[in-house]
Amino acid sequence: MAFLDQNPAIGYPLVAGFGLLVGSFLNVVILRLPKRLEWEWKRDARDVLEQPEVYDPPPPGIVVERSHCPHCKHQLSWYENIPVFSWLALSGKCRNCKAPISIQYPLVELLTMLLFVAAVWRFGFGWQGFGAIVFSGFLISMSGIDLRTQLLPDSLTLPLMWLGLIAAADNLYMPVKPALLGAVAGYVSLWSVWWLFKQLTGKEGMGHGDFKLLAAIGAWTGLKGVLPTILISSVVGAVIGSIWLALKGRDRSVPIPFGPYLAIAGWIVFFWGQPMIDAYLRFAGLAP
Structure with a gap:
């Protein structure tokens, strides 16, 4: 951490690149977490109401499943999944079916990069800066989910609260x-x-x-x-x-x-x- 504080010309680009990568992951959270929660709620409701089992495969997970085009289900190669640059290189369209790719993807990635850089600029490259990065990432993901679904999941709000209290401890x-x-x-x-x-x-x-x-x-x-x-x-x-x-x-x-x-x-x-x-x-x- 002290090395990055003493060498901001190295630290800021590293944080910017990290922000782009995390922003790509936050896009996955924004898109997949509400669908996963809805599937779990329906499953739990069937159990409570003692309804018969129905074939309802779970939606893609957040971490394991690879990214794919929401239109044609084409699995994205690594070079199609580079934050911001892939979207620009593909002109905002799927390489396979040419369907438009939402501008949400590069916007979230760029916003995450900017807020992460602002975090270390304001608080430094130590634990305070890292905490500000975590705080910013949670806020971005919850804002994106709320805009799309008018939902603020407990699985994000409550951990953010506990992390704040742990930081205070x-x-x-x-x-x-x-x-x-x-x-x-x-x-x-x-x-x-x-x-x-x-x-x-x-x-x-x-x-x-x-x-x-x-x-x-x-x-x-x-x-x-x-x-x-x-x-x-x-x-x-x-x-x-x-x-x-x-x-x-x-x-x-x-x-x-x-x-x-x-x-x-x-x-x-x-x-x-x-x-x-x-x-x-x-x-x-x-x-x-």
């Missing part, structure tokens, strides 16, 4: 107490908004996964980071949501996923929350 970013309070405050704050909205309208204004995601973010940002995360996510959500509705002409009753806005806000607060809070206190004349 080692005092990596903060002591355990503010991290634990941040997790509790994150969950309770959004749950309270959900409960009040349901009492007033009879409708559920957000999914329970949003509570758990903010709890996970609170475990990484601490108690001080929860309110800024809520405020920033609300502003970002209002702006992007309004633009989305204007461009797509969607019915206002159609739910819009809130997870990506929480993820954007949580990432900003985790990286620059304390400087933002200090600047605000100085601006308000509350700083000593």
Whole structure:
């Protein structure tokens, strides 16, 4: 780690390449995890309801099965699976059937690369930088899944929360107490908004996964980071949501996923929350 800190010309390209590779894996998580969870839910429901067995083969796993074209099922060779470059070389089309390949693939890979490089730029090449990389990777995968399916899986939100608390146990970013309070405050704050909205309208204004995601973010940002995360996510959500509705002409009753806005806000607060809070206190004349 010290070698990379002393030789950033080597460290940053290595992290960038690592980010592209992880971004390729996150694409697999975004696409396959919801299908796998849905298959497991259906299987469990049949068991609970004591329904007869049906032939329902499991969807591809996340780690073992090779990537393939979703249209013609053509298995991708290694040179067709190089992050970003393969998509550009193939002009965004399958080599076998010429069907279009979603631009999601290179975008997720590039975003992962940029956030990973930002992580080591902000926190260095040590354990803090590695933790920021892990935090960023989880947020990218959950945002992608929520955008596609309006689902925030417990298999991602809860491990992220526990990893934040484990990091606090080692005092990596903060002591355990503010991290634990941040997790509790994150969950309770959004749950309270959900409960009040349901009492007033009879409708559920957000999914329970949003509570758990903010709890996970609170475990990484601490108690001080929860309110800024809520405020920033609300502003970002209002702006992007309004633009989305204007461009797509969607019915206002159609739910819009809130997870990506929480993820954007949580990432900003985790990286620059304390400087933002200090600047605000100085601006308000509350700083000593």
